[in-house]
Amino acid sequence: MYAVIKTGGKQYKVEKGTLLKVEKLCANVGDSIELPAIFVKDENGNIKTEGKVKAQVLKHDKHKKVLVFHFKRKKHYDKLNGHRQPYTLIKIEEIS
Numbered sequence: 001m002y003a004v005i006k007t008g009g010k011q012y013k014v015e016k017g018t019l020l021k022v023e024k025l026c027a028n029v030g031d032s033i034e035l036p037a038i039f040v041k042d043e044n045g046n047i048k049t050e051g052k053v054k055a056q057v058l059k060h061d062k063h064k065k066v067l068v069f070h071f072k073r074k075k076h077y078d079k080l081n082g083h084r085q086p087y088t089l090i091k092i093e094e095i096s
Contacts, residue, residue, distance in 0.1 A: 003095045004039040005053050011038070014053065014092045024086040027057045032093070040095060054094040062086050 002015045008023025027033050037051035062084040070079040 001040075001042045001095055003037040003041070003051060003053050005035045005037050007035055014095075016092055016095060018092045019058070020055075020090050020092065021063075021087045022090060023088070024060065025057065025088045025090075027088070029057055029059055031057050033057060033090070037095065052096050053092060054096075055090040055092050058089045058091055060086065060088050 002013055004011055004013050006012075007025070010023070012020055012022070014020060025033065033055055035053045035055060037053050038049070040048040040051035042048075063086075065082045065084050068081045068083060070081075071077065
């Protein structure tokens with residue numbers, strides 16, 4: 001059984017027990033959250049276009065640093081910035 005969920009402007013294919021890094025959610029560590037499923041396929045091959053997925057929030061953290069470098073030739077201009085995108089690690093508990 002698997003589902004396709006939508007969160008943070010992205011879609012993810014998940015199964016029960018999947019660990020997933022999603023855009024930062026407004027939930028505390030240890031909370032159980034419900035995410036809307038746009039597609040659910042069960043063991044028998046039946047397909048539903050709506051459903052819900054229950055997940056548990058495991059931690060909040062940041063990804064590795066991504067360097068952003070701007071450069072203009074012949075103008076002596078260069079600029080280096082770093083960016084770390086925050087994320088939430090969730091574990092899928094139930095698909096319905």
